[in-house]
Amino acid sequence: MTCAGDLTTPALLADAGVLEANMATMSAARPGLALRPHVKAFKCTALAARLAAADHVGFCCATVREMEGMAVADLGEDLLLANEIVDPQVAGRLGALVVAGTRVTVAVDSSETIDVAAAAGIREVLVDVDVGMPRCGCDPADAGRLADEARNAGLTVRGVMGYEGHLQHLVDRVERERRTALSMAVLTTAHAEVGGDVVSGGGTGTWDCNHVVTELQAGSFVLMDGDYAQLGLPFAEGLVVLTTAVSVRPGQHVALDGGLKALAMDSGGPQLVDDQGGAAEVLFCSDEHTTVAGGSWAIGDRVGLRPAHIDPTIAKHATLHLVDDVTAGGDAEVLESWPVDLRDW
């Protein structure tokens, strides 16, 4: 048996029970293809295979690397690149997947993305509609015209996509539901112009208040994170970066051997799994350390940190270790060690 204490720290741990429970909760509400898990959240085909085994065999990707890795892992039954491709070389990599038998659908939101997709041998698209977040997606008024353009270019238009990313983290549930409905009304109108069976969108934050999408693009729910945890969703936090106390100044501070190269900082710093009854708190992170004020740890103790944002945290690690209890520190049993094989581009 391998214990988490045998791993070189910092080590990325996922709780097997939390993962299973989060998946069960989501699957009950959104069975099979009603959920299109977003692999950008975890970048790991072994974890994706667990979702596929639970009948969620259509996946959502954010990068070409993710699309290729999922295909190699034989998880390419229905892959959506929920992102725009404008580089013919990159589109060509997707075209090669199509030739090899992977079902590839890409988002398009402009004449240029349609032309690039068609030229690369991609056959299926969704029209990506701006539903209020300033990022990708066409002007809703252009959706019908773009669908016509795509069909004229020989592409099959499966439907629409629209991501209400700006609403995912709204803490007030009533406000989140109200604004999601407004945002999805835009998508419904565009869908009427575009046609097709698919309405793709949503995320972990709107998992039960987005009543429009036919497939929910959620990923973070599998292991959650500090930022989403404020919403009171029925998904538990299951990701921990395990560190070792490498330097201790009794009564003052402790230096842990995992810092901002092991933990995403975009949504704030990490939280201690066990703050020793409020006696300890994270002071700051530097490249390879986190300094904790207070606490009574000894040199060599394993100390867990919960990241504020799981997606970019996982992308910083080569391996995700599945353990029996992520709160057990070095005593946790390592059940499986999964490569984070969808990193990079």
Next chain:
Amino acid sequence: MTCAGDLTTPALLADAGVLEANMATMSAARPGLALRPHVKAFKCTALAARLAAADHVGFCCATVREMEGMAVADLGEDLLLANEIVDPQVAGRLGALVVAGTRVTVAVDSSETIDVAAAAGIREVLVDVDVGMPRCGCDPADAGRLADEARNAGLTVRGVMGYEGHLQHLVDRVERERRTALSMAVLTTAHAEVGGDVVSGGGTGTWDCNHVVTELQAGSFVLMDGDYAQLGLPFAEGLVVLTTAVSVRPGQHVALDGGLKALAMDSGGPQLVDDQGGAAEVLFCSDEHTTVAGGSWAIGDRVGLRPAHIDPTIAKHATLHLVDDVTAGGDAEVLESWPVDLRDW
């Protein structure tokens, strides 16, 4: 010839001329072993080899992985792990390097770290002294006692180390110099108790106001970053994440295909290499996108972003491309492509 425009974006670019000029400026002030370049800043043995070719053959590392990678790359003439090791397995990896002929020195700041080093076959240490930043380093009053302990354990004590990391980014130069002198006075006193030839410390921010260290542990100067750039140091910014404009809403915003998985966010968001005369500004980063307000980019244009912090930005990428002009966008010529081979732990 490969152009940066041929690379899959996001792509990490380093400016060859800036790198050379920054190295020349530093080497003139701190020739040879007076500089101990910190590889944590760039995690790339090909870049380290450039520094070694300029006579800086002693290196500083933050992780065991960096130590091993440097040894494999035949850059192990004098490697300092400027960090504490308390895990016997990890120390054993360093002991194996010693057996293989690498000169390994590690920082110790406690009886535990001394015992672990001695047991692993590590032969040389520096006593790491707390000079004011709450992280690693012993109470200065304990330095002499720890040196005695180390010698009694059979270790050679090469001297002391003390990192004034809390002063590196002080914008006021007079204040930075004044406080560095105070901080280094602590190290000088400890050194008198410890003995040995080496006084190791400092960084890019205190490169010319730390007059105490015999070897400067600087790394960021090679390519600089937004955070350090405020200090008015004679090192130029040479690192850019090249992205592609994948979605454009004319007069509103542009979505670029590199976000917080390609750019470190701990010191703030990225800056545009070219803000089109102030017409454009970064609005926010999401996982795989940066949204820019304003500007007149067309779909497919390559757009450069300067990260606020280079160390964790480089650690997010598998490859660092050396180019002739990092401000030239897709037209830059790719001179060399270097693996970021010291990532992970």
